Amino acid sequence: MSVVPARRAWLGAVLLGASAAAVAPLAAQPAAAPAPKVLRYAFQIAETGFDPAQLSDLYSRTLTEGIFEGLLAFDFLARPFKVRPLVAEALPEVSDDYRRFTFRIKPGIHFADDPAFKGRKRELTAQDFVYAIKRHYDPRWNSPNLYRLENAKLLGLSELRKKAMDAKQPFPYDTEVEGVKALDRYTLQFNLGEPSPRFPLEQLTDSSVFGAVAREVVEFYGDKIMEHPVGTGPFRLGEWRRSSRIVLERNPGYREVLYDAEAPADDPKSQAIAARFKGRRLPMVDRVEVAIIEETQPRWLSFLNGQSDFLERLPNEFADVAIPNNELAPNLAKRGIHMDRAPLVDATLASLFNQDNPVVGGYTPEKVALRRAISLAYNSAEEIRLVRKNQAVPAQAAIAPLTFGYNPAFKSEMSDYDPARAKALLDLYGYVDRDGDGWREQPDGSPLLLEYATQPDQLSRQLVELWDKGMKQIGIRMVFKTAKWPENLKASRAGKLMMWGVAWSAGAPDGDTFLALGYGPNKGGANHSRFDLPAFNALYIKQNKMPDGPERQKVMEEASRLMVAYVPYKISAHRIATDLMHPWVVGYRRNPFVRGFWKYVDVDTEVQRKSRS
Known part of the structure; x- marks a missing residue:
């Protein structure tokens, strides 16, 4: 069965033998089974489970x-x-x-x-x-x-x-x-x-x-x-130590699926991969071993020492060492290490603002002004330069590059850093220091205290420093509550966090994924801010029904402007990923819409043996 020819529009929218012995041999010995091909790498955040x-x-x-x-x-x-x-x-x-x-x-x-x-x-x-x-x-x-x-x-x-x-x-x-x-x-x-x-x-x-x-x-x-996933895919769960180690092993009953990826004509690297693997049965590796290493330095050292074969998303703090001027460092190239660099189709949400929270939530002018002031006092440029080491670009709205609805010419105050304007907004709407202790109070005189959820890893600590610096600059007291990421995720979905920073990734090249962050009925799902504005909801529904084209683009930009104006999120950046591989890992190219890439890569055990000898 094939697609009805006149109905291809939805797809078109995608950005879219041993030699004989001279003398009588001894009794033949069974050939040793080849060593399993194992791909090892690390996640920086723990899994929550395996139930779709x-x-x-x-x-x-x-x-x-x-x-x-x-x-x-x-x-x-x-x-x-x-x-x-x-x-x-x-x-x-x-x-x-x-x-x-x-x-x-x-x-x-x-x-x-x-x-x-x-x-x-x-x-x-x-x-x-x-x-x-x-x-x-x-x-x-x-x-x-x-x-x-x-x-x-x-x-x-x-x-x-x-x-x-x-x-x-x-x-x-x-x-x-x-x-x-x-x-x-x-x-x-x-x-x-x-x-x-x-x-x-x-x-x-x-x-x-x-x-x-x-x-x-x-x-x-x-x-x-959640502990017993059973599917038809190329791998099955072989071992699981929660928040520590996950092993996926080849599914022995997986059907015959042959490599037939289509490489772009203008990409020699992908062309070479496609030619090398065409017709190979998938998956090509036998096991995938995933460790949970939350701290960046141990994860980096694990890769350098050969304990990991693949480093997904080079930690920002090592960018200057590993990829100076965005080129692979000579000492790494000499070891045969190679890199793949590509944009992530995502948005980093420096913070959500829970709209059900009595301090930061709400749609009245003073509540919107508070969120705007907080957003203006957060230095997105410093996040990109100091924390992300320029491995990101500034965000003007939620919709990310490489998706329909993204407009590179769109500019908003989302990327602005302006403490003076933030202070003026707070003064205008009554968030002032009444008792002279250096901290602002709410318009009704009650304490103004922000609570920001965070995690115990180096990246989170660096982002916390930016938030702390920005809020002190405008006289707002902020405290930080640390928990493991899965715990914060659970609390956020339940609407129990006031503020929390996360990232949101697309599963397809369409901006609807990012507008979904603000759609009211998505509360507890994509909509962690619990934003529920009728005008935005109407625009979201309207664009969702439209075929791709200029009219849909216009509606999506209208919706984006409302998210900027009401600030349910402070959106800071769209990230760029640099993945590093040892020379024995072959066939990898980052595809932002293929998470489980393992079935498409191979481990060259001969190169691996020589590299380690």
Whole structure:
């Protein structure tokens, strides 16, 4: 089944033998099995678990993308970015009104073996995707990605969720709805209440949260499902020591998938990779070993000492040493180390402002003025220069480069650093020092105290110093509360933090991902600020239904201006990543929409042996 030719618009929007012995030999000895190919590297932040329905953090989703598989995926090398089938036989059939998407799943794909299947092989069917999608609507799992599906208005599913919540009963998985249904064993159909030209691009390319899940597995493990991921992907979970070590091992039952990435004609490096690996069976490595090393210096030394094969995102503080003038340092090049440098499709949120918080939240002029003043007193330029070592560019709004909706000519006060203007705003709206202790009070005379959540790592400490310096400069008292990242994430989703700094990454080359940060119904999901402005919500819904083009671009910029004006977030930068590899790691190119890149890379054990001898 192939895409209806007249309905390719949604895809076009993507930025888109041994020699004989002379004498009688001794009895033949069995050949030694080759040593397993192991790729080792480190995460800077701990995982939260492995259940797609419960995940929102980048690190856990990087892992689950190697275990679970969705219908579609991004080509690893293609630029502009290109979508291709993964477990689907072809790209979807799309209705004229962009409300119906029909997929045919490849027969003969199986889940990894697991006790939940009681010793039988378990084939992937369309019903597994129906179940996986429904899990995001089940209140039991409190899915942080529910907003992505609700925005698409899958027919009948929100109503099914509400009915279960109102009745305080288990979610009725066996109730068929139009929104997602299996037409037969291998045919899957999505029906939307409103047009959504980019629905396959934005949702169905994300294996990490919308990959197929077997119902038997979830029912077998129950509340421990976060510890027992079982998918159809190239890897399975082999070992897990929480917040310390994760081992993914090759799935021995993975089907035959051959390397066929399409390299751009103007990229010799990618052309060489594509030629070298074309036709190789995936994955090419046997194991992926991930350590959790939160501090940057130990992570850097682990790579230099050869304990890690790959360093994802060179720590900022070592940029001057490792890549002076953004070129690989001669001493590293001499060792055969090579680098890959590319923009991340993300936005660093120097802070969210919880709109439900009585101090920093709200839509009245004095509350907006307070957030604007705080934002103006934070020095984004120093963050980029001193903390990020120029491995970032200033942000004018949430929408990142390489996504539709980004306008390089758009300029706003989001990037401004102006303490004098900040003080003037505070004075004008009554945030003044009434008792002479050097700290401002709120307009009603009550204490003005900001609480900023942070983590116990070097990067967070550097950012805290910038916040502390900026707030002291304008006379606002700020205290810092330190916790592990997963704890802060949980608290933020529950609306319990006043301020917190995070980053937000896109899963597809479309700016909707970033506007979703401010959409009211996304509270507890993408919308950590809990911002809920009717005018913004209307613009978000409007652009979401529109095909790509100048009119949609205009609406997205209007929405961006409202986010700048009301300041639910202080957005500071869009980052640039430099990844370093030892000479035996072959085939890597950063693709911002492929997190689980491991199946596309190889470890050359001969080069590795020679380098270590």
